[in-house]
Amino acid sequence: MRPSTVKFDEPETAVDRFKLGQSSLERIGNTPLLRLERIARDLPNVQLLGKAEWYNPGGSVKDRAAFNIVKEGRRSGKFSPGKTLLDSTSGNTGIAYAMIGAAEGFPVTLCMPENVSVERKRILFAYGANIIYTDPSDGSDGAITTARELYSREPEKYFYADQYSNPANWQAHFHGTAEEIWQQTEGRVTHFVAMLGTSGTFMGTSRRLKELNPNVRCISLQPDSPFHGIEGAKHMASAIVPKIYDPKLADEDIEIATEDAYAYAIRASREEGLLLGISAGAAIAGCFQVARRLRKDEEAVMVTIFPDSGDKYLSERFWTER
Numbered sequence: 001m002r003p004s005t006v007k008f009d010e011p012e013t014a015v016d017r018f019k020l021g022q023s024s025l026e027r028i029g030n031t032p033l034l035r036l037e038r039i040a041r042d043l044p045n046v047q048l049l050g051k052a053e054w055y056n057p058g059g060s061v062k063d064r065a066a067f068n069i070v071k072e073g074r075r076s077g078k079f080s081p082g083k084t085l086l087d088s089t090s091g092n093t094g095i096a097y098a099m100i101g102a103a104e105g106f107p108v109t110l111c112m113p114e115n116v117s118v119e120r121k122r123i124l125f126a127y128g129a130n131i132i133y134t135d136p137s138d139g140s141d142g143a144i145t146t147a148r149e150l151y152s153r154e155p156e157k158y159f160y161a162d163q164y165s166n167p168a169n170w171q172a173h174f175h176g177t178a179e180e181i182w183q184q185t186e187g188r189v190t191h192f193v194a195m196l197g198t199s200g201t202f203m204g205t206s207r208r209l210k211e212l213n214p215n216v217r218c219i220s221l222q223p224d225s226p227f228h229g230i231e232g233a234k235h236m237a238s239a240i241v242p243k244i245y246d247p248k249l250a251d252e253d254i255e256i257a258t259e260d261a262y263a264y265a266i267r268a269s270r271e272e273g274l275l276l277g278i279s280a281g282a283a284i285a286g287c288f289q290v291a292r293r294l295r296k297d298e299e300a301v302m303v304t305i306f307p308d309s310g311d312k313y314l315s316e317r318f319w320t321e322r
Contacts, residue, residue, distance in 0.1 A: 023103070024057040024099070024103055025057065025067060025100060025103055025104075027055075027056070027057045028056050028057060028058075028063045028064060028067050029056070029064060029176050029177075029180065030180060031051050031052050031053050031055040031056060031180070032051075032052045032055060033049050033050070033051055033052070033180075033181070033184040033185070033303070034049065034050050034051075034052050034274070034306070035047060035048070035049050036048040036049070036050065036268070036272055036274075036284070037272070038271040038272055039264075039267055039268065039271050039272055039284065040291075043288075043291045043292075045294065045296075045297075045298060045299045045300060046291045046294070046299070046300045046301075046302055047300070047301045047302065048284075048287055048291070048302050048304075049185070049301065049302065049303045049304070050280065050283070050284075050303070050304050050305065050306040051177065051180070051181065051303070051304070051305050051306060052306055053305060053306055053307050053308060054306070054308050054309035056096075057099060058092075058095050058096040058099040058100075059092075059095065059123075059308055059309065059311075059312070060092040060095065060096065060277075060307055060308035061092070061177075061201055061305055061307040061308070062092040062093040062095070062096040062307070063096045063099070063100075064172040064173060064176055064177065065093065065096070065163060065168070065169040065170075065172045065173070065198070065200050065201075066093055066096035066097050066100055066161075066163075067096070067100060067172070068168045068169070068171060068172035069161050069163060069166050069168045069169060069172075070085070070097075070100055070104070070161075071168070072166075072168040072171075073085075073159055073161065073168075078159055079159035080159075083106075083157065083158060083159045084106070084107040084108065084109050084157060084158050084159070085097055085101060085106060085107070085108045085109070085158070085159050085161055086108075086109045086110075086111075086147055086150060086151055086158040086159065086160050086161065087110060087111070087147060087160065087161040087162065087163055088110070088111045088112065088140065088143035088144040088146065088147040088163075088164075089110050089111070089112050089143065089163070090112060090113065090116060090140050090143070090197070090231055090232045091112065091116045091117065091120035091124075091231060091232065091312070092120075092232060092307065092308055092312075093163050093198075094108075094110040094112055094120075094124055094129065094131075095120065095123050095124060095127070097110065097129070097161065098110070098123075098124050098127035098128065098129035099127055101127070101128075101129070102127045102128055107130065108127075108128075108129045108130065109129070109130040109131075109132065109150070109158070110124065110129050110130070110131050110132065111132045111134055111143040111144075111146040111147040111150070112131060112132075112133060112134065112143050113133070113134055113135070113136045113138070113139060113140065113142060113143055114133040114134065114135065114136045115136035116231065117231065117312055117313055117315060117316065118315050119311065119312040119313065119314065119315060120312050123312070132146060132150075134146050139239070140234065140239070140240075141239055141240045144164065144240055147160065147162075148160075163198050163200070164198050164240070164242035164243060164244065165242065165243035165244060166244070167244060169198055169200035169204075169244055170199070170200040170201075170203040170204035170207070170244050171204060172200070172204060173200060173201050173203070173204030173205045173208075174204035174205070174207055174208045175204075175208075177201065177204065177205045177305075178204065178205040178206075178207075178208030178209050178212070179208065181205065181209065181303050182208075182209065182212050185301055185303065187212070187213070188301045189209065189213075189216055189301050189302075189303050190215075190216060190217065190299075190300045190301050190302065191216065191217045191218075191219065191287075191290060191300055191301070191302040191303065192205060192206060192209055192216060192217070192218045192219070192302075192303050192304075193218075193219045193221065193283060193286050193287050193290060193302060193303070193304045194206075194219075194220065194221065194283060194304060194305045195220075195221045195222065195230070195232075195233050195256075195279050195282055195283055195286070195305070195307070196220050196221065196222045196233065196234055196236065196245070197232045197233050197234055197279075198234075198242050198244065198245075199220075199234075199242050199244055199245035200242075200244060201305055201307075202218070202220050202249075202250070203244055203245065203246060203249060205218075205305075206218035206249050206250070207249065217251045217252070217290075218249065218250055218251050219250060219251060219252045219253070219254060219286065219290055220249075220250040220252075220253045220254070221233075221253070221254050221255075221256050221282060221283065221285075221286040222234060222235055222236055222253065222254075222255060222256070223235045223255065223256060223257075223258065223282075224255035224256060224257050224258075225257075225258075226238035226239070228258045229258040229261070229262070229278065229316075230256070230258055230261050230278050230279055230282050231277075231278055231279065231313075232279050232307065233256075233279055233282065252290075254286050254289055254290070256282045256285050256286055257285075258278075260281075260282070260285040261278050261279070261281040261282035261285055262278065262281060262318040263281070263285070264281040264282070264284040264285045264288075265277070265278055265280065265281030265284075265310060265313075265318075266281075266318070266319065267281075267284075268280070268281065268284065269310065274306075275309050275310035275311060276306055276308075276309060276310050277306070277307060277308040277309060277310050277312060277313055278310075278313055278316070279307045279308070280305075280306035280307055280308070280310075283304040283305060283306065283307075284304065286304070287302055287304050290302065
C-alpha cells in the first residue's frame with residue numbers, strides 16, 4: 001500500500017508570473033516537486049519525488065548556489081565593482097554565473113573542459129561569457145587548476161567564486177532547497193538522495209533536513225569510475241575533493257554506473273514524459289537502489305534532485321542507441 005500522498009503546490013502559470021512582475025533572478029528557487037508514478041509502479045510503499053530544478057531561470061539547480069555566491073561576494077566586499085567573476089565549471093554553474101552576470105552587468109570568465117555538451121557551450125555564448133577551454137582528459141580538475149592559475153596571476157582583476165570551496169554554495173541549499181522539501185512534503189520526507197558534484201546541494205540540504213528531523217536518511221551518490229559520462233558529477237576517490245565536502249554527513253554513499261544513468265533518463269522521458277538530464281537519471285538509479293533494500297512493510301517518502309532537464313544533452317548518442 002502506498003504511503004499517503006504528499007500534496008503539491010501547483011506551478012505558477014505564465015499569467016501568474018506576469019502579474020507578479022518579478023525579475024528573472026527573483027525566480028530562483030521554489031521549484032516544483034514532481035511525483036514519479038509509472039517508473040515507481042513496482043515500489044508500492046515508496047513515493048518517489050524529484051525537485052524539478054530546470055524551473056530556475058538558468059535552467060538548473062546551480063542557479064541557487066551561483067546567486068548566493070555572488071550575493072555573499074558583494075556583501076563581503078570581495079566582489080567589488082569592476083572585477084570579473086572567475087570560476088571553473090562543467091557547465092551548469094557557469095551558465096548560472098553567465099545568466100546572473102548578464103542580468104546584473106558584470107563580466108564572467110569560465111574555465112571548463114572542452115568536451116562539455118555543445119548545448120552548454122552555445123548557452124554560455126548566448127549569455128556572453130568568456131570561456132577558456134581545458135583539456136578534456138583532465139576533467140573538471142583541469143578546469144579547477146586553470147582557474148586557480150589565472151587568479152594567482154591577477155588576483156586584483158578577478159573575484160574567484162570558487163564554488164568547490166565557497167560555503168555560500170551549500171548555504172544556498174541549507175536555507176532554500178531543504179526548507180522547500182520540508183514544506184512540500186509537509187515534513188514527511190524519510191529519505192534524501194542526491195548526486196555529488198561540488199557536493200553543495202547534498203551538504204546543505206542534508207544538514208538542514210537532519211536538523212528538522214534527525215531520522216531522515218541522507219544518501220549521497222557518485223559515479224562508479226573516474227572515467228564516466230555523468231556530467232557535473234565527481235568520483236571523489238580520484239578527483240580534487242571539494243573543501244565543502246564532508247563524507248561523514250551521508251548515512252550511505254552509493255556508486256552509480258553511467259549506463260544506469262542513461263537508462264533511467266530514457267525511462268523518465270518515455271514512461272513519465274519528463275526529459276531529464278543525465279545526473280537526474282543517475283539520481284533515479286540511486287533511489288531505486290535504496291528503495292529495493294527497504295523492508296517490505298517500510299513506507300518511504302523519498303526525495304531527490306533533478307538538477308536539470310535533458311535539453312542540454314540531446315546531442316548525446318545514448319538517446320538514439322536504444
